[in-house]
Amino acid sequence: MRLRVLKFGGTSLHGRQNWERVVRRVTSYARRDHSILVVVSAMGRNESPYATDTLIRLADSFGDPTPLRELDLIMSCGELISAVAMTGALRAAGLQATALTGGQAGILTGDRFGEARIIRIDPSEPLRILRRGHVPVVAGFQGVTEEGEITTLGRGGSDITAAALGVALGAEMVEICTDVNGIKTADPRLVSEARTIDDMSYEEMFQLAQQGAQVVHPRACQIVMAGNVPLRVRSTFNDHPGTTVTEGRLNHRRPVTGVTHVADLAQIRVNGEQDETQGVFGILADSDISVDLINASPDEIAFVVDGDLLEPAQRALEEAGYCARGRSGCAKVSVVGAGMRGVPGVMAQVVRALKDADVDILQTCDSHLSINCLVPGDDMARTVRALHSHFELDRMGGTGDEQ
Numbered sequence: 001m002r003l004r005v006l007k008f009g010g011t012s013l014h015g016r017q018n019w020e021r022v023v024r025r026v027t028s029y030a031r032r033d034h035s036i037l038v039v040v041s042a043m044g045r046n047e048s049p050y051a052t053d054t055l056i057r058l059a060d061s062f063g064d065p066t067p068l069r070e071l072d073l074i075m076s077c078g079e080l081i082s083a084v085a086m087t088g089a090l091r092a093a094g095l096q097a098t099a100l101t102g103g104q105a106g107i108l109t110g111d112r113f114g115e116a117r118i119i120r121i122d123p124s125e126p127l128r129i130l131r132r133g134h135v136p137v138v139a140g141f142q143g144v145t146e147e148g149e150i151t152t153l154g155r156g157g158s159d160i161t162a163a164a165l166g167v168a169l170g171a172e173m174v175e176i177c178t179d180v181n182g183i184k185t186a187d188p189r190l191v192s193e194a195r196t197i198d199d200m201s202y203e204e205m206f207q208l209a210q211q212g213a214q215v216v217h218p219r220a221c222q223i224v225m226a227g228n229v230p231l232r233v234r235s236t237f238n239d240h241p242g243t244t245v246t247e248g249r250l251n252h253r254r255p256v257t258g259v260t261h262v263a264d265l266a267q268i269r270v271n272g273e274q275d276e277t278q279g280v281f282g283i284l285a286d287s288d289i290s291v292d293l294i295n296a297s298p299d300e301i302a303f304v305v306d307g308d309l310l311e312p313a314q315r316a317l318e319e320a321g322y323c324a325r326g327r328s329g330c331a332k333v334s335v336v337g338a339g340m341r342g343v344p345g346v347m348a349q350v351v352r353a354l355k356d357a358d359v360d361i362l363q364t365c366d367s368h369l370s371i372n373c374l375v376p377g378d379d380m381a382r383t384v385r386a387l388h389s390h391f392e393l394d395r396m397g398g399t400g401d402e403q
């Protein structure tokens with residue numbers, strides 16, 4: 001069976017005209033003799049009636065915060081509404097289609113509501129539907145626990161659903177259909193000259209996603225990498241070939257492939273002896289606070305947390321007797337590229353580019369595939385643009401198309 005998994009995000013499922021494009025994409029593959037499995041997100045964003053944010057507001061509108069279990073129940077409705085609507089649209093176009101919840105599609109998860117991890121996939125139901133010649137339309141972003149509780153997989157979770165089903169069913173490709181032409185050298189909302197990258201390795205895609213390129217969820221990258229299923233990111237709205245992600249050769253054409261950013265972070269600095277490192281991170285782990293960009297020197301430990309976790313993190317550390325100084329309103333900007341491995345001087349170039357752009361670097365960190373800089377949030381866009389142009393990403397490779 002030549003199976004393609006097509007995932008359509010919220011931005012693709014917004015407005016009649018977009019739905020027509022989605023249906024055209026599905027029917028054109030079906031006509032070319034592919035079996036298709038569709039994964040959908042909730043329709044639209046923010047104010048849209050069935051968008052996830054709207055559903056959360058409804059649940060929260062009575063005052064008390066909604067328990068996580070109930071929050072997952074209501075959040076899972078958006079995708080389900082999309083899935084059922086999609087089967088209607090596909091039927092109208094002459095295809096047979098069957099809607100499935102994540103649980104019905106065999107996605108079994110742990111019980112951490114709001115951030116559930118997939119434990120196992122039992123693809124027998126989607127397989128049965130495919131064998132009948134129907135298109136299974138699976139509600140993305142959700143699963144079910146062994147006990148039958150509905151869970152959600154966290155923001156961007158529909159990408160994970162598509163990747164996991166693609167691997168479980170041995171798909172020839174997983175296509176993430178979205179509102180941009182592919183994976184770009186930077187977020188086009190910040191850098192209008194960002195280019196679409198033709199191809200890259202799983203490892204590079206994972207790094208870009210992990211460092212903030214929200215176009216594909218990092219776990220989805222790990223899943224297709226482990227299953228060795230090719231992934232394609234492309235636009236729902238045109239025929240641009242998009243970005244193909246495979247095992248491939250690592251992309252050594254240039255040291256830097258892309259620039260990513262994460263906004264709304266906070267820096268915490270703790271005075272202390274080196275041997276207290278374990279203590280600080282143990283306290284934060286106990287409070288379920290994850291940390292990033294760790295720099296430990298003999299007399300100071302600096303790290304980064306999500307902006308809204310600054311207060312709880314400081315409180316937990318101070319209760320344990322540490323002096324924890326916080327700075328909110330920070331952003332992480334990273335240059336990412338498999339080609340920087342073993343190339344000397346990339347960090348020096350980053351520092352120079354930011355000096356020329358008059359940006360203060362609050363902290364840096366590097367791995368063999370990325371260099372991260374913490375900068376004041378107000379300078380984030382300028383930092384991304386400065387690095388994008390310093391590494392000439394607007395001129396190299398890919399296509400300079402606008403979407």
Ligand code: ADP
Nearest residue numbers: 009010011178180182183184186187213214215
């Ligand atoms: P969907 O609703 O399809 O899941 P997302 O909003 O999750 O869409 O992802 C698409 C968005 O990701 C784009 O509109 C773009 O602004 C953003 N984005 C961030 N970084 C990148 C990047 N490096 N390449 C492409 N898009 C990016």
Ligand code: MG
Nearest residue numbers: 009156214215
């Ligand atoms: Mg998304």
